Amino acid sequence: MRLTFISDTHGKHPLLHLASGDVLVHCGDFSSYGDLDEVEDFAQFMGKQAFTHKLVIAGNHDWCFEDERRAEAEALMRDNGIIYLHDSGIELGGYYFWGSPIQPEFCHWAFNRPRGEVLEQHWLKIPQNTDILITHTPAYGILDTCFDGQAAGCEALLAAIQQIKPKIHACGHIHEAYGQLLQDQTLFINAASLDEQYRFRNPPITIELSG
Numbered sequence: 001m002r003l004t005f006i007s008d009t010h011g012k013h014p015l016l017h018l019a020s021g022d023v024l025v026h027c028g029d030f031s032s033y034g035d036l037d038e039v040e041d042f043a044q045f046m047g048k049q050a051f052t053h054k055l056v057i058a059g060n061h062d063w064c065f066e067d068e069r070r071a072e073a074e075a076l077m078r079d080n081g082i083i084y085l086h087d088s089g090i091e092l093g094g095y096y097f098w099g100s101p102i103q104p105e106f107c108h109w110a111f112n113r114p115r116g117e118v119l120e121q122h123w124l125k126i127p128q129n130t131d132i133l134i135t136h137t138p139a140y141g142i143l144d145t146c147f148d149g150q151a152a153g154c155e156a157l158l159a160a161i162q163q164i165k166p167k168i169h170a171c172g173h174i175h176e177a178y179g180q181l182l183q184d185q186t187l188f189i190n191a192a193s194l195d196e197q198y199r200f201r202n203p204p205i206t207i208e209l210s211g
Contacts, residue, residue, distance in 0.1 A: 001093045001209045003132070004051070005191035007172025010061065011038055013045050015200045016193065020050035023092060027172040027191055028059025028101055028136035034110065036064055039073050047080030053092055054082045058101040059136040059173065060109035065101065067110075085134065087125055095131040095167075095209065103137035103173065104154045111136070115155065123160035133166040136173050143177040143190035161186060168207065178202045 006016065007027035018024065026046070031038035039062070046054050056077060058065035064073040065086070077084040085099030101111045102122055113119050126133065137154045138144035139161055144153030152174055161169055162184065170189040176196040181188045187207065195201040 001095060003168075003207045003209060005170045005189050005205045005207070006193050007136075007170075007190070008059065008175055008192040008194050009042075010194060010198060011042070012194065012198075012200050013042055016204065018049050018051075018204060019206075021206065022051065023053045023055060023097075024049055024051040025097075025132075025134055025170060025191075026054075026056045027134055027170050028057050029061045029172060030056070030059070031062050031064075034061055034063025034065070036069055036072060036076070039064060039076050043076045043080040043082055046082050055085060055090075055097060055099065055134065056082050057085050057099040057134050057136060058111065060101075060103060060106060060111055062101070063110045065110070087122075089127060089130065096127065096129050097132045097134065098126055098130045099134035100125075101136050103135075104152070106152065106173075119154055119156040120159075123154075123156050126160055126164060128164055130164055130166045132168045132170065133161065133164070134170050136171060138171045138174055138177065138190055139169060139188070142183065142188045143171070143179055143181055144174050145177050146174055147176050147196050167209065180205065 002021035089098035
């Protein structure tokens with residue numbers, strides 16, 4: 001299975017150069033302000049890409065997926081052939097994908113949750129058979145370092161990953177932490193397409209899964 005990961009495009013998705021593959025995954029923050037017209041433009045773009053499946057989660061900028069516009073926003077995804085995951089999963093090609101937009105409190109953005117017990121209970125929703133875990137937030141200490149040296153990832157998510165051991169954990173959110181890291185049988189990916197200055201810098205990350 002050929003998977004391509006992108007994240008944090010913030011309305012600049014027309015600058016992406018995507019090939020083709022089995023699954024295209026966007027790890028959230030495809031909009032700048034979370035307006036429905038932004039979502040529609042992004043969904044139409046994703047729907048035209050040459051991938052068998054397109055999976056998307058929301059991020060902290062994608063407000064309309066957490067407020068009263070949620071049903072309409074999700075319908076825009078479905079109408080363009082996109083699988084939208086919100087604390088939910090799907091099996092594709094023998095691999096189980098599970099996605100969530102939830103993140104530790106970060107300024108006053110969407111999908112914020114307090115660190116500690118609330119997030120610990122939230123990540124208990126991740127099924128034990130998850131092969132590819134997709135979250136907007138990084139796990140704590142892994143591809144989560146901000147420009148000021150602060151680790152902004154989620155401690156409770158890291159604990160859940162260490163227990164479940166998915167093949168891949170893909171995220172975004174911290175633009176300056178783009179990259180890959182193999183640790184404890186899990187390939188960690190931060191697929192943020194824009195840098196910390198919101199300039200388009202980072203190419204999509206493509207992975208081949210077998211067995």
